[in-house]
Amino acid sequence: MIINGVQIDDTFAEAFNMRGTRVIITAQNLKWAYNAANAMTGFATSVIGCGVEAGIEKELTPDQTPDGRPGVAILMFAMGSAVLMKQLETRMGQCILTCPTAAAFSGIEGSKEEVTPISLGKNLRFFGDGFQISKQFGGKRYWRVPVMDGEFITEETTGMVRAVGGGNFLVLAESQPQALAACEAAIEAMKKIPNVIMPFPGGVVRSGSKVGSKYKAMFASTNDAFCPTLKGLTKTELSPDIESVMEIVIDGLTDLDIRKATRVGIAAACELGAKNGIKRISAGNYGGKLGQFQFHLRDIMADPTLNDLTAEVQA
């Protein structure tokens, strides 16, 4: 399969079951909503070192938020529910409670069977030292915690769902700037897809890894088959004209969401095409043995039904 001169490899991305949640963060204005959300989703690129993978899903206008202020929705994913709950709690405490004017609300409603309520501000209330106030409106419990800028408002719980993490594709280009430009274009397009985040810096990761290492202490190490400077040394996956490879990793609430994001991302990268040095699109996998999900690139690019961007799980 070739799109605009870019070869789509006959391979697949391998992804895993994760647990995911959404939190709506509002503040006096978007600037401070972003300050809170950026802190909350900071150092959350990969579950390996950070515990969770998190990112900003979308901006919300005042009429889309519970308290009528501007806000953003963030998504957070972890390999297990215990880690997710722990990380959510510490990040809420250090990043949202601390941020001037910020408030946090549930982003996934807990009424459905597959949605597990997990604590959002439930334990943060104790920061109020007895001065905290509980309020119930419309069947939801909120906490008002007195803080120095006024009151910190948080909903008691949000919803946790089964989610999918580790969807990915690789962009192989003739130069580093060209690979980055293609990834930037892909990320711009993918940001419009609901229910997904690209957790790495700017959405792009350059240090793709393989399982294992020559060093006993390391369980993962650089993916030498895709390192352009090692073309002559290892069993390379790269043709002589490839000088740089970058990867986009996608976490989503459902595998369908990841398929949709993969499709628009690859399409945006391919739009730059061979004339801009984009040569190949590939994907990372472990031979299909580890992950519960496989995203075959050619199937995804051949499936126009994925252009329907109606979200499966609504805010």
Add this chain to the structure above:
Amino acid sequence: MSALTFTLKTALQQRLDLSALTPDQLAEKSKADIAAILLPYGRKQLRADEAFELSGDDTANIVFANGNDKLDYIGSQMKSGTITINGDAGSYLGFQMRNGKLTVHGNVDIYAASGMSGGLLHIHGNAGDFLAAAIVGDRKGMKGGTVIVTGNAGDRAGDQMRRGTLLIEGNVGSYCASRMLAGTIGVLGTVGEYVGYGMRRGTLLLTSKPAMHATLQDCGAHTLPFLSLMFKSFGELPSKFAKIDKNRVQRYAGDITNDGKGEILILQ
């Protein structure tokens, strides 16, 4: 199906207890069964068809066509459906009501919404004393749900109220929110003396500053974001409260003789 309608046909000498006539209790009952229900009437009992003319068959929607201030316990412990009263109702309206919708087009007597834990109680008229308060021997008044009173309420409105929302569009008598444990009371009119007396927790929202005793402490003027959440949640209610969009208040905390975690917020 038309609403099951009870039309009072006798002049009542005693108070009549209608706690048996709720949608959940009448569901599955035949017309003859309903007619034979015995209603406590003073020291005696009255068959339902001795007191009322019955018509209609939809037990999920009950109508009392000509209300009367001797009809007590209407909607007591009701769990579903609707009850509509055209005219006045007596005491203990919606006593321990759990869900559903109870509407009165008239005035009601004491202890309306006492022990209520869910649903919507809408009084298009005035309420007597002890609205949403605990009956003697109970330690909690209203425990959930929403009450709207378009007229005035008497003394002790919200006494020992534990949870839920009580919205009064008119004036309230003395001891409003006394011994309140939690929940939200809103009053658009005036309140009488000793507002928030012994108030422990909870929110009393007013539109003008009442006379306050010394154990309610001024905490200053504030813009409270939770009020936006609250008024947004009122948006669907058939009440003047649904149209309020303010979050600037003067905050008084109290009653500091009883923990002082309650608050009186005066909209500015």
